[in-house]
Amino acid sequence: MLRDRFGLDELRPGQRDVVECLMAGRSALVVWPTGSGKSLCYQLPALMLAHSRPEPGVTLVFSPLIALMEDQVAALRRRGIRAQYINSTLDKAERDRRYRKLARGDYELIYATPERMLKPEFTRALSAVPGGVNLLAVDECHCITKWGHDLRPAYQRVGEFRKSLGNPTTIALTATATAEVRRDVIRVLGETEETMPMFATPIERENLVLEAEDVWDDDAKMRSIAEVCAEFRGTGIIYFALIKDLDRFSDRLRRELPDRCIRLYHGRLDPAEKKRIYTEFIHAAPEENLLLAATNAFGMGVDKPDIRFIIHAQIPGSIEAYHQEVGRAGRDGLPSRCRLLYCQDDLAIQQQFVEWKNPSANILRELAHAMEHSPHADTDAEELRLEVLGKAGQSGLVEHALITLADMGVIEPTSVSDAATRYRFVRGFPQNEPDEAAIAEKRRRDLRRLLSMVELAHSGDIAHAVNAYFSLE
Numbered sequence: 001m002l003r004d005r006f007g008l009d010e011l012r013p014g015q016r017d018v019v020e021c022l023m024a025g026r027s028a029l030v031v032w033p034t035g036s037g038k039s040l041c042y043q044l045p046a047l048m049l050a051h052s053r054p055e056p057g058v059t060l061v062f063s064p065l066i067a068l069m070e071d072q073v074a075a076l077r078r079r080g081i082r083a084q085y086i087n088s089t090l091d092k093a094e095r096d097r098r099y100r101k102l103a104r105g106d107y108e109l110i111y112a113t114p115e116r117m118l119k120p121e122f123t124r125a126l127s128a129v130p131g132g133v134n135l136l137a138v139d140e141c142h143c144i145t146k147w148g149h150d151l152r153p154a155y156q157r158v159g160e161f162r163k164s165l166g167n168p169t170t171i172a173l174t175a176t177a178t179a180e181v182r183r184d185v186i187r188v189l190g191e192t193e194e195t196m197p198m199f200a201t202p203i204e205r206e207n208l209v210l211e212a213e214d215v216w217d218d219d220a221k222m223r224s225i226a227e228v229c230a231e232f233r234g235t236g237i238i239y240f241a242l243i244k245d246l247d248r249f250s251d252r253l254r255r256e257l258p259d260r261c262i263r264l265y266h267g268r269l270d271p272a273e274k275k276r277i278y279t280e281f282i283h284a285a286p287e288e289n290l291l292l293a294a295t296n297a298f299g300m301g302v303d304k305p306d307i308r309f310i311i312h313a314q315i316p317g318s319i320e321a322y323h324q325e326v327g328r329a330g331r332d333g334l335p336s337r338c339r340l341l342y343c344q345d346d347l348a349i350q351q352q353f354v355e356w357k358n359p360s361a362n363i364l365r366e367l368a369h370a371m372e373h374s375p376h377a378d379t380d381a382e383e384l385r386l387e388v389l390g391k392a393g394q395s396g397l398v399e400h401a402l403i404t405l406a407d408m409g410v411i412e413p414t415s416v417s418d419a420a421t422r423y424r425f426v427r428g429f430p431q432n433e434p435d436e437a438a439i440a441e442k443r444r445r446d447l448r449r450l451l452s453m454v455e456l457a458h459s460g461d462i463a464h465a466v467n468a469y470f471s472l473e
Helices: 002-006 015-023 040-050 066-078 092-104 114-118 120-128 153-164 179-188 218-231 243-256 271-283 319-326 344-357 361-372 381-389 395-407 436-457 462-470
Strands: 028-031 058-062 083-086 109-112 133-138 169-174 198-200 208-214 235-239 261-265 290-294 307-312 336-342 411-415 422-425
Touching: 002 040, 015 028, 015 040, 015 169, 015 198, 028 179, 040 058, 040 133, 040 169, 066 083, 066 109, 083 092, 092 120, 109 114, 114 120, 114 153, 133 153, 153 179, 169 179, 208 462, 218 235, 218 243, 218 307, 218 336, 243 261, 243 290, 261 271, 271 290, 307 319, 319 436, 319 462, 336 436, 344 395, 344 436, 361 381, 361 395, 361 422, 381 395, 395 411, 395 422, 436 462
Parallel strands: 028 169, 028 198, 058 109, 058 133, 083 109, 133 169, 208 336, 235 290, 235 307, 261 290, 307 336
Antiparallel strands: 411 422
């Protein structure tokens, strides 16, 4: 089945153990870097289970990322696998059509955002599936817990929902989870460490050099980047925190690295350009010397084994983010380097991000009120910024506030295909929300994560510091 349905001759190391665990009816927690093959760990069992039972049932995949969900479903359908997604970007007629097909048992895998479990029509369709839900996959499971770096409130109800489904075998997956996060994920899902064993990969690999360097200005950054580019031919990534810094630095990269094919990737590119650059990157041969300058908008779902180096030109906001990004280098086992360039001035960028990611209760109320009474069917961050905050308002603050409102279920995205996501109002705030005390506590946690990242940069042994942070040693 692996060869016939996925075109693969064998599983990667570790994948077989997870698949065997699930096929034995035991749940699993998988903590592996991006690109290490987590998705196959539930996609293969989904088909094996469907073909081994009189009533095939369905595998339910909860994913918080609509764009990634749609990409994964498209890839499965190209292989003839009966997969589909249901999310808020579909119109009602199409959602209803997919509900009917789900209820008939037409799908082997169904993907949905966690907020979908709150929709009665979704639960009715699932309950009608012949054979029921035989496997539950919870992707990006760190979103379950407030201790994670990306809380998604709807995810906190996944344990109750799982129970209502009859407690199917469950696989929870993430690239980053501290011991505290792992314990909370297991607890919310109604499991124990004995009934839900963990499959984890430490960050250190013999072929991977992890290092940090203090730099004081752009000249020092450029010298360090040029040094790594001279040492390693092939494909590399330079991560920037801000689009404006990426754009400013790109001219210098082209000028001082003439033998490199420079490409840029960030969240404000139009969808066609994003797809073109992503495809070029994935298929780039080593001799093309492609160097991608990107923000963290690039990386989710990237599975390219021969990334020779990753440079952080600006400090990431957390060890979780750093761990995800460097985990993409050297998956083919050949020598690779990850270099973090630490400049104290860059800390201000991440401190600003912390403020944006924790909008005040007043801002959340004002934006929700504006959307509830808007004459338009949907709106985006720029339109709301002008209406609520005026021209002097910060667009970053509004963008993150809208994400927070969507996570709370107050609004939902109507499109992810445009450069600016559009949202529509759904309902008022849940009881006791927004909670000023909870917002303040999350802000403190985010600042502590940033402090841990600074400490890592000066630790002298990055692999040891990362493993200690995640309690993987």
